Amino acid sequence: MKQLYLQGLYNEVAGRRDQVLADLSVLLDNPAGIGDHGNISDEIKLRLEELSKFDGLISSFDKYFRPRENNTSPSSPEPAPQPAPTAVVDPNTPTRVLDEGEES
Numbered sequence: 608m609k610q611l612y613l614q615g616l617y618n619e620v621a622g623r624r625d626q627v628l629a630d631l632s633v634l635l636d637n638p639a640g641i642g643d644h645g646n647i648s649d650e651i652k653l654r655l656e657e658l659s660k661f662d663g664l665i666s667s668f669d670k671y672f673r674p675r676e677n678n679t680s681p682s683s684p685e686p687a688p689q690p691a692p693t694a695v696v697d698p699n700t701p702t703r704v705l706d707e708g709e710e711s
Contacts, residue, residue, distance in 0.1 A: 617668050624661035630654050 631654045638647045 613668070613672055617665070620661050620664045620668070624658060624665065627654050627657045627661065631658070 634647060634651050
């Protein structure tokens with residue numbers, strides 16, 4: 608049950624991060640198409656702050672809830688191996704938004 612909650616939260620944060628990256632892509636590639644945003648630089652800054660928040664959450668998740676490979680502390684028990692999550696996005700890999708009609 609714990610793993611299911613953690614996986615769900617991780618997927619939510621990674622998904623929100625990808626949404627912010629997509630928003631940034633639109634703001635940077637086609638700012639004229641965003642009529643209701645008067646100051647594009649303020650919008651970009653807001654998205655970068657959101658991106659930083661989600662990256663920080665993902666880093667915290669990885670630091671505190673991922674099993675460690677080289678656990679050399681003799682007093683701490685070795686974590687049980689867990690299967691890798693299926694829908695997790697690597698936080699170090701940039702996400703690219705596909706153009707219309709482009710295949711992955």
